[in-house]
Amino acid sequence: MKRFTTPIVVVLVLGVLLIWLSSLTLDSIEQRTLNVGYIVERTREHLGLTIATSALVAVLAIPTGIALTRTRSRLVRATVLGIANIGQATPAVGVIILLAILWQTGYSTALVALVIYSFLPVLSNTMTGLQQVDEGVRESAKGMGMTPNQVLLRIELPIAAPVILAGLRTSIVFSVGAATIATFINAGGLGDMIVNGLTLQRFPVLITGAVLVACIALSLDWIAGVAEDLLRPRGI
Amino acid sequence: MHKPEDTAILQIARNTSGAQIVLDQVTKTYPHQPTSAVENFSMTAEPGELIMFVGPSGCGKTTTMKMINRIIEPTSGSIRIDGRDVLSLDPNELRRHIGYVIQQIGLFPHMTIAENIAVVPKLLGWTKSRINARVDELLETVKLDPTKFSHRYPKQLSGGQQQRVGVARALAADPPVMLMDEPFGATDPITRESLQAEFLRLQESLGKTIIFVTHDFDEAVRLGDRIAVLSERSQIEQFDTPANILAAPANDYVSSFIGHGAAIKRLVLIPVTEAKLGPIGDAEAGPITVSIADSLRDALDALVLSGAPALMVVNAAKKPIGSITVERISAVLGADIPDVQGAGLVSASGAGR
Amino acid sequence: MNQLDFDGLLTFWQQRSGDILDMAFQHIAVVAVALMIAVVIGVGVGMLVWDRPVPRSAVIASAGVALTIPSLALLAILVPAFGLGWVPTLIALVLYSLLPIVRNTVVGLRAVPPAVMESAKGMGMNPLGVLVGVQLPMAWPIILTGVRVAAQLTIGTAAIAAYVAGPGLGQYIFKGLASLGSKNALNLALTGTIGIVILALIVDAIFVFIARYTTSRGLRA
Numbered sequence: 001m002k003r004f005t006t007p008i009v010v011v012l013v014l015g016v017l018l019i020w021l022s023s024l025t026l027d028s029i030e031q032r033t034l035n036v037g038y039i040v041e042r043t044r045e046h047l048g049l050t051i052a053t054s055a056l057v058a059v060l061a062i063p064t065g066i067a068l069t070r071t072r073s074r075l076v077r078a079t080v081l082g083i084a085n086i087g088q089a090t091p092a093v094g095v096i097i098l099l100a101i102l103w104q105t106g107y108s109t110a111l112v113a114l115v116i117y118s119f120l121p122v123l124s125n126t127m128t129g130l131q132q133v134d135e136g137v138r139e140s141a142k143g144m145g146m147t148p149n150q151v152l153l154r155i156e157l158p159i160a161a162p163v164i165l166a167g168l169r170t171s172i173v174f175s176v177g178a179a180t181i182a183t184f185i186n187a188g189g190l191g192d193m194i195v196n197g198l199t200l201q202r203f204p205v206l207i208t209g210a211v212l213v214a215c216i217a218l219s220l221d222w223i224a225g226v227a228e229d230l231l232r233p234r235g236i
Numbered sequence: 237m238h239k240p241e242d243t244a245i246l247q248i249a250r251n252t253s254g255a256q257i258v259l260d261q262v263t264k265t266y267p268h269q270p271t272s273a274v275e276n277f278s279m280t281a282e283p284g285e286l287i288m289f290v291g292p293s294g295c296g297k298t299t300t301m302k303m304i305n306r307i308i309e310p311t312s313g314s315i316r317i318d319g320r321d322v323l324s325l326d327p328n329e330l331r332r333h334i335g336y337v338i339q340q341i342g343l344f345p346h347m348t349i350a351e352n353i354a355v356v357p358k359l360l361g362w363t364k365s366r367i368n369a370r371v372d373e374l375l376e377t378v379k380l381d382p383t384k385f386s387h388r389y390p391k392q393l394s395g396g397q398q399q400r401v402g403v404a405r406a407l408a409a410d411p412p413v414m415l416m417d418e419p420f421g422a423t424d425p426i427t428r429e430s431l432q433a434e435f436l437r438l439q440e441s442l443g444k445t446i447i448f449v450t451h452d453f454d455e456a457v458r459l460g461d462r463i464a465v466l467s468e469r470s471q472i473e474q475f476d477t478p479a480n481i482l483a484a485p486a487n488d489y490v491s492s493f494i495g496h497g498a499a500i501k502r503l504v505l506i507p508v509t510e511a512k513l514g515p516i517g518d519a520e521a522g523p524i525t526v527s528i529a530d531s532l533r534d535a536l537d538a539l540v541l542s543g544a545p546a547l548m549v550v551n552a553a554k555k556p557i558g559s560i561t562v563e564r565i566s567a568v569l570g571a572d573i574p575d576v577q578g579a580g581l582v583s584a585s586g587a588g589r
Numbered sequence: 590m591n592q593l594d595f596d597g598l599l600t601f602w603q604q605r606s607g608d609i610l611d612m613a614f615q616h617i618a619v620v621a622v623a624l625m626i627a628v629v630i631g632v633g634v635g636m637l638v639w640d641r642p643v644p645r646s647a648v649i650a651s652a653g654v655a656l657t658i659p660s661l662a663l664l665a666i667l668v669p670a671f672g673l674g675w676v677p678t679l680i681a682l683v684l685y686s687l688l689p690i691v692r693n694t695v696v697g698l699r700a701v702p703p704a705v706m707e708s709a710k711g712m713g714m715n716p717l718g719v720l721v722g723v724q725l726p727m728a729w730p731i732i733l734t735g736v737r738v739a740a741q742l743t744i745g746t747a748a749i750a751a752y753v754a755g756p757g758l759g760q761y762i763f764k765g766l767a768s769l770g771s772k773n774a775l776n777l778a779l780t781g782t783i784g785i786v787i788l789a790l791i792v793d794a795i796f797v798f799i800a801r802y803t804t805s806r807g808l809r810a
Contacts, residue, residue: 005650009654088741089741089744089745089785089786089789089790090745090782090785090786091744091745091746091748091762091782091785092745092749093748093749093752093762093763094748094778094785095782097762097763097765097782098765098775098782100766101766101769101774101778102775105769173657177659177661177662178659180659180661180662181749185766194661197665198665198668198752198753203669206665206666206668206669207666207669209665210662210663210665210666211662211666213658213659213661213662214657214659214662214663217657217662218657218658221657
């Protein structure tokens with residue numbers, strides 16, 4: 001029952017939003033955005049940016065984390081972690097806008113900025129997950145004649161999987177939020193509705209955009225949570 | 237390229253009931269450290285022998301053991317198993333044929349008990365049915381019901397049960413050599429004793445060559461065929477049978493390591509039958525008797541417990557065959573001393589009178 | 590494409606140093622006020638629910654929901670009701686701070702060993718006395734860690750609040766966006782972003798200091 005609280009709440013909120021919207025008489029500006037085609041297109045953009053970011057982060061941050069735990073050089077490890085930590089203290093909006101000024105506006109910039117911004121949780125969780133594998137487990141794997149790759153793939157990664165997945169989940173929530181800001185550099189998404197609603201003083205548009213983004217964030221977090229439970233190796 | 241290595245490993249592997257291990261002038265030096273961790277260590281373990289490395293923590297006993305399966309690479313010297321130079325073999329291939337049990341057990345938490353035991357057979361490419369049969373056989377061997385335990389996960393087992401799985405896992409591919417690093421160290425005293433007893437029974441039927449590291453001298457006496465008492469840099473202070481070490485410690489270091497009560501410790505090793513039993517009439521009939529299968533230590537225990545001057549010794553059929561007294565126990569110890577110079581020992585056995 | 594002109598940036602900082610410091614001060618101020626409100630609410634709620642399983646998980650779950658909602662969305666939802674500026678900013682920052690503070694309060698209060706609780710009770714302290722006199726001081730280092738996490742979170746979020754006319758260095762970032770293409774765009778955005786990173790680092794250092802001097806000496810590692 002507890003597991004289904006989030007989807008129930010999301011459906012209820014969306015229902016209330018729909019009922020409220022249908023009770024309003026919309027002016028021409030509102031009609032231009034509050035229609036199914038426009039909303040679906042913005043949602044598609046938003047999800048596309050979020051999913052592309054998460055996929056790129058997974059592909060880049062997990063191997064980086066693995067490589068960093070393998071390196072013997074403390075300097076390399078400290079440098080990468082230091083940069084990643086400062087990156088985390090950097091506000092998402094700053095990263096996105098700076099990149100737009102230095103490079104260009106649009107989708108590619110938003111994607112790069114989002115990847116930079118969501119990188120750390122996966123990186124640090126990959127490292128933590130691998131480091132917390134019990135030394136006895138690692139030694140007996142080696143002592144039984146597993147090659148270093150076999151130890152990594154059959155023992156360390158499966159044991160670290162829950163921690164890595166938790167990092168990925170955090171990173172997904174980060175990127176849903178940061179994708180909202182992508183509107184500032186013309187990369188689309190539901191942020192468009194929020195910003196338009198605010199500048200044009202059309203609160204129904206603003207509220208619809210904000211509620212949809214919130215619902216997407218909650219749903220993706222929930223899906224990631226369920227996936228985490230299903231993918232966690234039994235026995236851990 | 238791999239061919240000669242493979243055959244060498246196969247030759248080691250084929251000899252499943254014990255191989256000879258020779259360590260020759262083995263030294264391990266870590267960079268930036270003034271002294272070696274292990275210095276010029278030489279020893280031969282005969283096939284089927286259970287050799288105990290005993291010494292205080294930090295003396296290098298674990299380092300020495302871990303060089304045999306190259307978890308730690310020696311700086312110099314040679315290690316041979318059945319004449320094959322270990323250092324010239326592929327370390328991963330080698331380790332698949334050397335059983336390895338450590339104190340932390342290191343069961344893989346994400347695998348079931350059956351999967352844990354199947355790791356090495358899988359690495360060796362055994363067929364599924366052969367693996368399944370082997371897993372069941374091994375679980376039976378370590379007294380865990382396969383139907384009950386195969387599909388459980390390590391965290392669902394008690395410490396003692398986990399340690400049995402650890403031993404079963406190390407035996408999976410029937411290796412000729414086993415390395416054990418304080419395998420029973422983390423269990424409570426009662427569990428430890430039953431694990432030790434089972435382990436001895438197991439070794440009797442398997443006859444592996446085993447290097448067993450412990451800091452517990454009593455454990456060494458109880459289990460070992462021969463004991464190597466080690467001091468700093470893994471120097472061998474004495475390498476002999478438990479009885480000989482207890483009877484004649486080579487030097488003060490060994491004596492201090494044995495601690496007090498050397499005579500009592502020796503009694504564990506001697507069966508009641510070694511004593512010259514007195515006439516049945518010496519002992520009054522009572523509830524406490526000594527079995528012929530007991531050790532002299534058990535007999536002494538029973539004497540102290542009952543307070544009687546003499547106790548009945550009974551055979552397997554509970555039929556009295558003689559009596560035992562403290563004097564008769566002491567007499568065995570006196571006769572067993574090969575070298576009477578051990579002054580501490582004389583006073584220790586004197587205390588028994 | 591806009592290249593970084595380092596001399597230009599330094600001149601920019603010189604000319605506007607007063608304004609930059611003013612914005613930095615406002616940034617810190619809004620974060621500090623939000624954190625204080627959040628500590629009062631968060632620790633208070635934590636003390637109420639730490640021992641009651643159902644309200645406890647309900648409170649932590651709802652605080653978790655607040656943190657999941659993207660900041661621009663949360664700020665936007667607040668605008669129709671509360672207008673622009675400080676008020677929506679403060680509310681949003683408080684909501685974001687609640688999860689780390691409440692969660693750590695609950696964890697901290699629950700982490701007090703039962704033996705300690707029992708001996709406090711045995712000495713005749715009433716439940717409130719035990720809570721305030723024993724549990725809270727022992728839980729303080731953990732609670733403070735929660736506040737520290739919340740501080741990092743809100744310093745970054747406050748940057749976005751500039752879009753709803755919230756105070757602070759975020760205004761420089763948005764001014765940079767607004768003057769996209771002009772000479773000063775990079776200087777403005779860089780000033781805002783670097784300023785916020787520096788603030789975050791300073792605040793984190795301050796928390797290390799506070800933790801040292803407000804934790805009972807017997808609890809320090």
